[in-house]
Amino acid sequence: MKESAAVKVRLPATSANLGSAFDVAAVALDLHLEVSAQRAEQCTIHATGRNTAECGRPDGNLILATYAHVLQDARLPAPPLALRVHNEIPLGMGCGSSAAARLAGLVLARTLGGLSWSDEDLLAWATAREGHPDNVAACWRGGLSVSAVERCGAPAASPASIAMATVPVPAGWSAAILLPRHPVLTEVSRDVLPQHYERAAVVATLQRCGLLIAAFATGDGALLRCAMDDRMHQPYRRVLCPLLDHAEALSRVPGVLGVALSGAGPALLLVLDQTASRSALEKYAGQLPDAADLEFLFCDFDRRGAQVDPTPEPILPGSSERPVLPER
């Protein structure tokens, strides 16, 4: 590793599930985590943007922890790094902050630690840690990413085992994220889900999931209100994510195509068309009982995915130095 080696990586926020596409799809948002890093005498972080206290603390930092973990598993040294972090992604809100942080750490390990991992290796490692591929895929590729873990029931993900497709987001669609004040831990939000589902609930959700992907593929925004409904997770997460009580009414504000819990919540994702009015939405949110605790973020969708500088040499999947993947 050269002393002067440095790397920059820019990764988008992602909103997974979109209602019916539970653990299936995520869409990338034009809110970014930007990290630049180089080797240093000791670990330091200079943080700007949102959540600077959490982002600027080296202890337990997910970027640095991932970087160190991956290199330790590969039995390589993990030299201290000086990081500059600019973060626009709300933490703990269901906007893919952990997927972006893990992918940032993986990029640092690959570039500064000299790992010969392919992009598929990075995605497999991050998927295994996240427990599902949706945020990771959309964060890396941009757009609406659809992904499946190929081998049902396999004990560990392998790099070749994630099948992915990216559907472009239709022109003219944009997003709004409605944030409450307090975050929810993904693990807690997952604990409220049942272990079993009735066939009718599964079929209704499968239909909406298919319709959601088709709505993005055909640009038919009128389908989203139905397609962003589900019977797998949103009905159970209402107790942890009270903003869901307003989803139905918000979906009827002019210009709003559909509303769903963003990831495991507690934020809501709104998909908007060109007729949507920020002031109308802000006025609506201002009338809610918990208005003082709410924040609306309006943004475009991210259509590019991860930006890495320097661009790594292409590495074929299946190179000699394989990632060590955790048991799932």
Next chain:
Amino acid sequence: MKESAAVKVRLPATSANLGSAFDVAAVALDLHLEVSAQRAEQCTIHATGRNTAECGRPDGNLILATYAHVLQDARLPAPPLALRVHNEIPLGMGCGSSAAARLAGLVLARTLGGLSWSDEDLLAWATAREGHPDNVAACWRGGLSVSAVERCGAPAASPASIAMATVPVPAGWSAAILLPRHPVLTEVSRDVLPQHYERAAVVATLQRCGLLIAAFATGDGALLRCAMDDRMHQPYRRVLCPLLDHAEALSRVPGVLGVALSGAGPALLLVLDQTASRSALEKYAGQLPDAADLEFLFCDFDRRGAQVDPTPEPILPGSSERPVLPER
């Protein structure tokens, strides 16, 4: 109704489910049911094509029964018809023969019985009778049709309650249907399914369903092998549809993108690319233990859907004369 009034309708075969899109999607095949009808002194059927014995028998004929049923429900007379039926759709094999027959009967009732039903009314009636919208939607619209019953848990479908999208089938993809000798009743094939599913099985199927729609939308045929797998119905239908035991091996024949049970079976749908060889597939089938009972039908996908002559006057949904829909 004019004495000389006559109508022709041409409807494609459809293959529903495609593995993971269980009760969600169907694709239209270039095998057709063609019906021409005019008023007559008594009901007669002149049948050509496949299954002429069943198609030519007026008693219990699904086309005539639908025609009569719909007009009776609307308290209108159902004059006897002389039908000419040319059928290319295998009956009882999971190729959408009942959806095509019902839609044919509905078109006859609308045109010859003078019903003022919109296309949405026809689709809602046929969906309520079929129990799911997938074959009906693909039969009417062609291509890969994705559909959802909008109001979860509503006691009866209403015309406005089916949301649909049509994704074109990628150029260069074609189909093969592998037929065993004996049909299976859809009801029997549904009885073997469990009432409840584990969350992991549901998530794996949702992921594949999303991937399937994305594979058609992006033309990425390499995704189909994974996407046409499922944990909702195919594992349970193996006992009734023994051809499923060969699906995995068939999916690895060069040029085969994916294999799934066609509808509720017992036929298999193979999606092929331009490198597929009919002779290689026929040779493969010829080596199976039950080879003497098998038939391969090779066909294009249907990209046009229902063809009706004369084209009906456009009728707005919500006209005065509403269809009487059965309880679901």
